[in-house]
Amino acid sequence: MADVIDSEVFLAFSTYATIVILKMMSMSFLTAYFRITRKAFANTEDTFTAKTPEEKKKMLRVNDDVERVRRCHQNDLENIIPFVVIGLLYTLTGPELSTALLHFRLFVGSRFVHTLSYVMALPQPSRALSWIVGIGVTGSMAYHVLTIVLRL
Amino acid sequence: MADVIDSEVFLAFSTYATIVILKMMSMSFLTAYFRITRKAFANTEDTFTAKTPEEKKKMLRVNDDVERVRRCHQNDLENIIPFVVIGLLYTLTGPELSTALLHFRLFVGSRFVHTLSYVMALPQPSRALSWIVGIGVTGSMAYHVLTIVLRL
Amino acid sequence: MADVIDSEVFLAFSTYATIVILKMMSMSFLTAYFRITRKAFANTEDTFTAKTPEEKKKMLRVNDDVERVRRCHQNDLENIIPFVVIGLLYTLTGPELSTALLHFRLFVGSRFVHTLSYVMALPQPSRALSWIVGIGVTGSMAYHVLTIVLRL
Numbered sequence: 001m002a003d004v005i006d007s008e009v010f011l012a013f014s015t016y017a018t019i020v021i022l023k024m025m026s027m028s029f030l031t032a033y034f035r036i037t038r039k040a041f042a043n044t045e046d047t048f049t050a051k052t053p054e055e056k057k058k059m060l061r062v063n064d065d066v067e068r069v070r071r072c073h074q075n076d077l078e079n080i081i082p083f084v085v086i087g088l089l090y091t092l093t094g095p096e097l098s099t100a101l102l103h104f105r106l107f108v109g110s111r112f113v114h115t116l117s118y119v120m121a122l123p124q125p126s127r128a129l130s131w132i133v134g135i136g137v138t139g140s141m142a143y144h145v146l147t148i149v150l151r152l
Numbered sequence: 153m154a155d156v157i158d159s160e161v162f163l164a165f166s167t168y169a170t171i172v173i174l175k176m177m178s179m180s181f182l183t184a185y186f187r188i189t190r191k192a193f194a195n196t197e198d199t200f201t202a203k204t205p206e207e208k209k210k211m212l213r214v215n216d217d218v219e220r221v222r223r224c225h226q227n228d229l230e231n232i233i234p235f236v237v238i239g240l241l242y243t244l245t246g247p248e249l250s251t252a253l254l255h256f257r258l259f260v261g262s263r264f265v266h267t268l269s270y271v272m273a274l275p276q277p278s279r280a281l282s283w284i285v286g287i288g289v290t291g292s293m294a295y296h297v298l299t300i301v302l303r304l
Numbered sequence: 305m306a307d308v309i310d311s312e313v314f315l316a317f318s319t320y321a322t323i324v325i326l327k328m329m330s331m332s333f334l335t336a337y338f339r340i341t342r343k344a345f346a347n348t349e350d351t352f353t354a355k356t357p358e359e360k361k362k363m364l365r366v367n368d369d370v371e372r373v374r375r376c377h378q379n380d381l382e383n384i385i386p387f388v389v390i391g392l393l394y395t396l397t398g399p400e401l402s403t404a405l406l407h408f409r410l411f412v413g414s415r416f417v418h419t420l421s422y423v424m425a426l427p428q429p430s431r432a433l434s435w436i437v438g439i440g441v442t443g444s445m446a447y448h449v450l451t452i453v454l455r456l
Contacts, residue, residue: 163455166393166396167456176386177442195372195422195425196425
């Protein structure tokens with residue numbers, strides 16, 4: 001275990017994986033923030049601040065800002081989790097530290113750009129490019145893993 | 153490998169991670185149960201029990217109970233997967249068994265309370281509190297990981 | 305680390321986990337393909353090909369083909385990620401190579417059948433069966449893990 005933990009690549013992977021997962025989790029707070037400020041909820045029990053049944057009903061609605069953050073969060077789930085899984089397997093193949101760092105930094109950077117592009121609705125192709133860079137990094141690591149470990 | 157597998161913290165992590173993932177998977181069955189009993193489906197090929205085209209069309213609808221379970225399942229994905237990833241890295245840093253157990257038990261307990269609060273629509277803040285406890289545990293482990301492994 | 309990486313079961317797990325995660329990621333491209341060909345987008349900044357504001361508005365719509373792929377992708381998230389997590393823990397318990405290969409192949413095969421059934425809207429129970437086979441495999445590995453590592 002000491003070997004795994006002491007490898008510089010594993011320490012770097014742990015750092016970047018933790019940071020990007022924390023970024024993903026922060027979307028929950030952003031959703032909660034928009035739900036409360038926009039008064040747009042999905043569950044009746046969340047509308048307890050309403051004084052009248054009409055107000056209660058009005059608060060159960062879909063809001064564009066909330067939906068935008070939720071789509072961004074969903075995109076994180078679809079891209080960050082594959083990065084973490086493939087990145088762990090990639091790390092265990094013992095790649096060069098510099099190559100690994102390039103992959104990790106590029107991915108984490110691209111996801112921060114992606115979130116900014118999404119939440120601030122920046123003009124395309126900012127979001128599309130940051131998304132494709134992230135997929136490219138994960139794809140490159142997956143290719144590296146398969147060339148080394150392939151056992152069907 | 154024997155070292156990793158034999159560590160008490162790793163065994164505890166494996167146990168709690170497996171239990172909470174199984175809990176998450178059980179939401180699929182609850183969704184299927186509500187879809188069948190409420191006759192509310194999302195795909196035309198799922199309405200094969202319908203006798204007439206009108207009945208078929210009527211079964212393609214959104215149902216509140218189904219959507220509630222699906223939101224609960226989505227919240228599981230957004231919270232339990234980060235716990236598993238960060239929890240694994242946390243376990244590999246070799247924490248004290250008692251501290252680790254406190255984290256794992258608190259998280260898994262909070263997610264069971266969260267599911268009950270969500271599916272039974274218990275009054276707030278039961279769901280909000282159980283959600284924040286889970287995030288707190290994962291955040292605490294993430295902080296611990298970053299203080300030990302940080303390599304940017 | 306060399307021990308972990310050199311075990312045949314771990315190499316097989318890495319191979320199948322990478323393949324099934326790549327399959328999951330391919331759903332993103334299928335969604336993008338359907339969004340572009342069906343001209344059905346979720347974000348205003350994605351409708352930049354529209355020439356008039358009316359056309360722009362018309363392109364912000366829900367399309368059945370897009371939604372079908374998104375449901376399939378969601379089902380992948382709900383099933384493939386538990387497989388990867390439980391599969392990793394299962395691999396670390398040191399199972400027989402033949403038994404492990406049976407689990408991995410059955411799961412990955414069932415998910416490819418599931419995707420085909422879903423995207424091509426094949427008549428039930430093709431999708432239901434492939435879904436339940438995948439859950440059965442993950443459940444069997446979870447049972448194996450719990451019988452070996454259980455530490456509550």
